[in-house]
Amino acid sequence: MDTALTALIAEDDRALADILRLALTRGGYAVTVAHDGRKALQLATTTKFDVVVSDYQMPGLNGEQVLQGIRTAGESREARLFLCSAKSFELDTDQISQTLGLSAVFYKPFSLGELVATIKSMQNPAVV
């Protein structure tokens, strides 16, 4: 059931975090938001999330460090991981994606509808 799925959003920009929360909530997820990297890693370590959507540039820890920590240990190590990045030319997202087994990388400014659709499709491989 979609309603049972949980999502963690790690995003320091409050306006963007708010709209992501709204979109994923409408997509059927129970959403938790963290505004810095350390808080996000702490939440993901102690609580099981099905999906983690993390910004790259954040206070505390950056997105790569957060997702690496989540993947290494804790309750959410099996979660589908998604990275949002504003940097598309100097950041080697392919390498990060391969190393951490990311489900997708979204480059800002991304389409909210596509982001939700991609996350939902990844959550259930039968749905493309």
Place this chain on the structure above:
Amino acid sequence: MTAPATTTCHTTRRVLVAYLLIGTAAIGVGWTKESLGDGLTATLGASCLSLALLLGGAWWMQRILRPALLFEQRLAALAPSPDREGADDLPRLEPATGHTPAAFGWNRLVEQSHVWSALSELKSTLLESMSDRRRGTGPQLLDSLSEGVVTVDSEGRITYANAALVAMCGHASAESLIGCKLGDAFGVAAEVAELWYRQSANAQTGFEWTTQSDSAEHVFRGQRRPGRKSDRGTIAYVWTIRDITQQKLADTMRDQFLATATHEFRTPLANIRAYAESLDMSDDLDPESRKRFYNVIQSESLRLSQLVDDLLDISRMQAGAMALDCRETDLGRLVEEVSQKVAAEMQEKSLDYRCELPPKYPKLSIDKGKLAAAIVNLLGNAAKYTPTGGRVTFRVDVNSRQVEFAVSDSGIGISSEDLPRVFDRFYRCSDDRVREITGSGLGLALTQEVARLHGGDVSVESQLNQGSTFRITLPLDSTAA
């Protein structure tokens, strides 16, 4: 000496006299014949004919001899005399008198002689410089170059170094470098320098290396070209070496700026797109949410606009074209406005924000918008780099000479290594805590420029993990309305 010219004149005169005598004789003969009883008409005809022949012959002879006379005069001018030296200013023949093949030939000879003189002078200079290499023109030119120039033998040992290269290596004189290996002179690791010597002898090759001197890192770029064979038959190389430390630094700062600017542009763009898409796709949004979404789009648009303005200001600053629009300004009102602008940010981080203001402000002629932006930038930085629950103080002091705006915080502070560079354009501190907070690295550079355009300046005092104080001081004599 004028003898040849005189000779020609005499010859001409002799010819003229001869014609005159012949004519006179002819007339005399005619007159004699008449007196002896011949007809008067025949005598006069013969006389006129003789006179005409005389005058025509004189004119014709003069025409033939005129160019010869001119050449004779020019040649005579070249003859050595106590009044003039050499033949370095050969006179050209004037067009009016020189339109003959001989005159063209003469003028060409004059031109050639000028070319020969120039070549001869050049040859003398070169011979002089090559005969004494230490004092010659060549080494002087090489020493005047900002680029290092060095010649090495096939083993990499220095055989010549110009002044710039001596300075790059930190040596006192070129003599102390002669015989040293080029790699050793720059303090390059032996295994790295070994690569230089292994490269193909005839190829032009470029190398880049980093050295550490006086606790400062320097980056050099060298081009090696094959030189000529030395007396011992070994191939020598000529290196031209440039210190590209500043260029590398500028490249790094530009890359950092591009990365930061990209992030700064994309974040508000992401918000605008996401909120606009939500408004479009969500028909069931309540009016309050719709209004909030529109407000986000508006504020993010303003954020983008501000970023573009900052970038334009930086461009103008770099071009030296930033100008002030100074008007008489109520300083109290300006202070009130900047405090209002940052109040929400201070409140969000639960900062203890205090204003210490004077009871009375002078009237100032300033660019209110730019000065307000500069102060807001200092207050915004204090809020950004001060942990939650910290303290930020905005203090304004006025005395008879100046007005000072001071922003103090109990934030993360700035290291002594970063402190001298905080006003550099695009510079961001190396502290990880700073890297985690978005910023373009332009704010303090703009603040400094605004203060200086007002005749003042901005200064900073800071201790790492203790906090910072930034001060904008404006002289009252240049700003008082």
